Amino acid sequence: MGSVFTLKPPKPDEGNHVVYDEAWRTGIWSVMFKQPQLQIGRDYTPLPSVSTGKEEDEDELRFFIRRDPFGEVSRYLHSLDVGTPIEIRGPKIECPVPADTRQVLFIAGGTGIAPALQAGYTLLRRTSSTHKPRIHILWANRRRDDCAGGVNDTTIAKPQRSWFSGSSPSSTSTSAPPPTHVSPMVRELEALKIQYPGQVTVDYYVDEENAFIEKNAILEFTKSGSSSSGSSPRNMILVSGPEGFIGYMAGPKLWAQGMELQGPLAGIIRELDLKDWAVWKL
Numbered sequence: 001m002g003s004v005f006t007l008k009p010p011k012p013d014e015g016n017h018v019v020y021d022e023a024w025r026t027g028i029w030s031v032m033f034k035q036p037q038l039q040i041g042r043d044y045t046p047l048p049s050v051s052t053g054k055e056e057d058e059d060e061l062r063f064f065i066r067r068d069p070f071g072e073v074s075r076y077l078h079s080l081d082v083g084t085p086i087e088i089r090g091p092k093i094e095c096p097v098p099a100d101t102r103q104v105l106f107i108a109g110g111t112g113i114a115p116a117l118q119a120g121y122t123l124l125r126r127t128s129s130t131h132k133p134r135i136h137i138l139w140a141n142r143r144r145d146d147c148a149g150g151v152n153d154t155t156i157a158k159p160q161r162s163w164f165s166g167s168s169p170s171s172t173s174t175s176a177p178p179p180t181h182v183s184p185m186v187r188e189l190e191a192l193k194i195q196y197p198g199q200v201t202v203d204y205y206v207d208e209e210n211a212f213i214e215k216n217a218i219l220e221f222t223k224s225g226s227s228s229s230g231s232s233p234r235n236m237i238l239v240s241g242p243e244g245f246i247g248y249m250a251g252p253k254l255w256a257q258g259m260e261l262q263g264p265l266a267g268i269i270r271e272l273d274l275k276d277w278a279v280w281k282l
C-alpha cells in the first residue's frame with residue numbers, strides 16, 4: 001500500500017516557486033529524495049493539487065509513495081515522523097508534454113499513475129474554447145484495494161455510474177453503493193474529471209480480477225484519436241510503471257554509457273503499428 005506525503009519548505013522561497021511552476025507547465029517531472037544514513041536517493045513524482053483546490057503557489061509538494069517492504073528509501077520515508085526534515089533534489093523533467101498535444105493515452109501500472117496525473121494536469125490546463133485536449137488513462141493494479149472506488153469510464157462491461165459524479169444515489173436501482181474505502185489516487189483522478197468534464201476518462205484493470213490491459217483497449221482510444229486529415233494533431237502514448245510492465249507494453253528501456261535511453265519500440269504497442277502516435281516510456 002502507499003501513502004500520500006506532503007512536503008513544505010522550511011521557509012518560503014520565491015526561487016522554488018518559479019522552478020516548480022515551470023515544471024508543472026512543461027509536463028512530467030520528478031524530484032529525488034535522499035536517505036541520509038545510506039546516502040542513496042530515489043525519484044518520486046509530485047502530484048498536481050487538483051483535489052486540494054489549492055493553487056500551485058504554495059511551494060508545497062505532495063507525493064504518492066508505495067511502501068516496498070524490502071525497499072530502502074520507501075521504507076525509510078514511511079518510518080519518518082510528521083515534520084521530519086528531508087533533503088530533496090530537482091526538479092528533473094522526465095518528459096515534456098508538447099504545447100500542441102491534443103490526445104494522450106496514458107498506460108500506467110501501480111504508482112505509474114502519479115505521472116499520469118501530472119500529464120493530465122499539464123495537458124488540460126491548456127484548455128481553451130478552441131483547444132480541448134483529452135487524456136485517456138488505462139491503470140493496472142495488482143489488487144482492487146490499490147484503486148478502490150474506481151469505476152471504468154469506457155470498457156464494454158461498463159458498470160455503474162461513478163458515485164462521484166453527483167447522480168442521485170436513489171435514482172436508479174443499479175447505482176453502486178459508495179465504497180467504504182476510496183484510494184487516494186482515485187480521488188485525484190475523479191477531481192481531474194470534475195474539473196475538465198468530458199476530457200478525462202479512466203479504465204481500471206486489476207490483476208487479481210484477471211483484468212489485464214490488452215491490445216483492444218489501446219486500439220479503442222487510438223483509432224478514435226487518429227487524424228483523417230493531412231495535418232496530424234500531436235498524439236502521445238505514455239507508458240509508466242514497473243520495468244516488466246513497460247517492457248511488455250512498449251519494450252524495455254536501455255542503459256548505455258550510464259544513461260537510460262528509450263530503446264526501440266517493441267511489445268504490444270509495436271505490434272499494433274499505430275500511426276500518428278508518439279510513444280514515450282517513463
Ligand SMILES: Cc1cc2nc3c(=O)[nH]c(=O)nc-3n(C[C@H](O)[C@H](O)[C@H](O)COP(=O)(O)OP(=O)(O)OC[C@H]3O[C@@H](n4cnc5c(N)ncnc54)[C@H](O)[C@@H]3O)c2cc1C
Pocket residue numbers: 002030042043044045046063064065066067068070071072073074075094111114
Ligand atoms: C522518475 C521516477 C519517478 C518515480 N515516482 C515514484 C512515485 O511517485 N511513487 C513511488 O512510490 N515510486 C516512484 N518511483 C519509484 C521509486 O523511485 C523507487 O524506485 C521505489 O520507491 C523503490 O525504492 P526503494 O529504495 O524503497 O527500494 P529499493 O531498495 O530500490 O528496492 C526495490 C526492490 O528491489 C529489490 N532489490 C533490491 N536490491 C536487490 C537485489 N540486489 N536483488 C534482488 N532484489 C533486489 C528490493 O527487495 C525491493 O523489493 C519513481 C521512479 C522513477 C525512476
